[in-house]
Amino acid sequence: MALCPGLCGAAELDRAIVYLKEADGTRIETATLAGPAESYLVVLNDAVFSDHFLSMWPFRCIESAEKTWCHVPYPYDVQGGISEDLTDLEYDFLFVWNGKANYGIDMWNGVFSRLEAGGAGLVGRMQEMNMNLLAVPPTAGELRPIREVDLAEADPDSHWLPRMVIR
Numbered sequence: 573m574a575l576c577p578g579l580c581g582a583a584e585l586d587r588a589i590v591y592l593k594e595a596d597g598t599r600i601e602t603a604t605l606a607g608p609a610e611s612y613l614v615v616l617n618d619a620v621f622s623d624h625f626l627s628m629w630p631f632r633c634i635e636s637a638e639k640t641w642c643h644v645p646y647p648y649d650v651q652g653g654i655s656e657d658l659t660d661l662e663y664d665f666l667f668v669w670n671g672k673a674n675y676g677i678d679m680w681n682g683v684f685s686r687l688e689a690g691g692a693g694l695v696g697r698m699q700e701m702n703m704n705l706l707a708v709p710p711t712a713g714e715l716r717p718i719r720e721v722d723l724a725e726a727d728p729d730s731h732w733l734p735r736m737v738i739r
Contacts, residue, residue: 587604587605587606588604588605588606588693588738588739589601589603589604589605589738589739590602590603590604590605590614590665590736590737590738591736591737591738591739592634592641592733592735592736593733593734593735593736593737594732594733594734595728595729595731595732595734599737600620600634600733601617601619601620602616602617602620602634602665602736603615603616603617603665604617605661605738609653609654609655610652610653610654610655611652611653612652612653612654612661614664616632616643620634621633621634621643622634622635624640624642626642626670626676626677629677631643631644631677634733635672636672636732637672638671638672638732639669639670639671639672639732640669640670640671640672641667641668641669641683641732641733642667642668642669642670642677643665643666643667644666644667644668644682644703644706645666646663646664646666646706647706647709648706648709648710648715648717649715650663650715650716651715658687658688658694659716661687661694661738662684662685662686662687662696663716663718665685665696665736666682666683666684666703666706667682667683667733668681668682668683668703669681669683669731669732679702679703679704679707680702680703680704681700681703682700682701682702682703683698683699683700683701683726683731684698684699684700684701684718684723685697685698685699685735685736686698686699686723687736687738690737692739693737693738693739694736694737694738694739695735695736695737695738696735696736696737696738697725697735698725698726698728698731698733698734698735698736699723699724699725699726700723700724700725700726701718701722701723701724702722705717705718705722706718
């Protein structure tokens with residue numbers, strides 16, 4: 573698959589792989605993207621995710637010895653396409669992390685990956701956010717309620733999976 577600048581505005585995606593990267597560079601194949609760019613399909617990699625029932629909600633999670641990262645499906649409508657604007661793709665890969673010793677889930681520990689063209693694909697810079705802001709549906713006509721003011725640049729050295737790469 574040709575990625576940004578080729579992916580952005582491309583008519584057809586062959587197949588792209590979404591990786592979360594550990595600080596040491598180890599990649600975890602998290603998902604694949606396929607289909608037409610205007611209505612692509614995200615398929616999570618079942619081999620790395622396990623099912624968890626946290627705080628009375630089902631989550632698909634990736635685990636390490638110390639952290640659990642859970643995928644948070646965006647619950648509201650989006651435009652659903654890939655173009656020069658990568659926001660819909662960013663909303664497809666929302667996560668919330670938790671310490672292994674913690675019970676339940678703390679939506680305050682939200683992760684948003686700000687995507688941009690990099691090398692032969694897209695690279696996501698980790699942003700921290702309070703995922704609780706998604707508890708209330710956006711107002712009519714508002715497709716993207718996460719604003720710049722809701723995001724804070726994360727210190728990559730303080731997180732297990734500080735980068736996302738799509739190739």
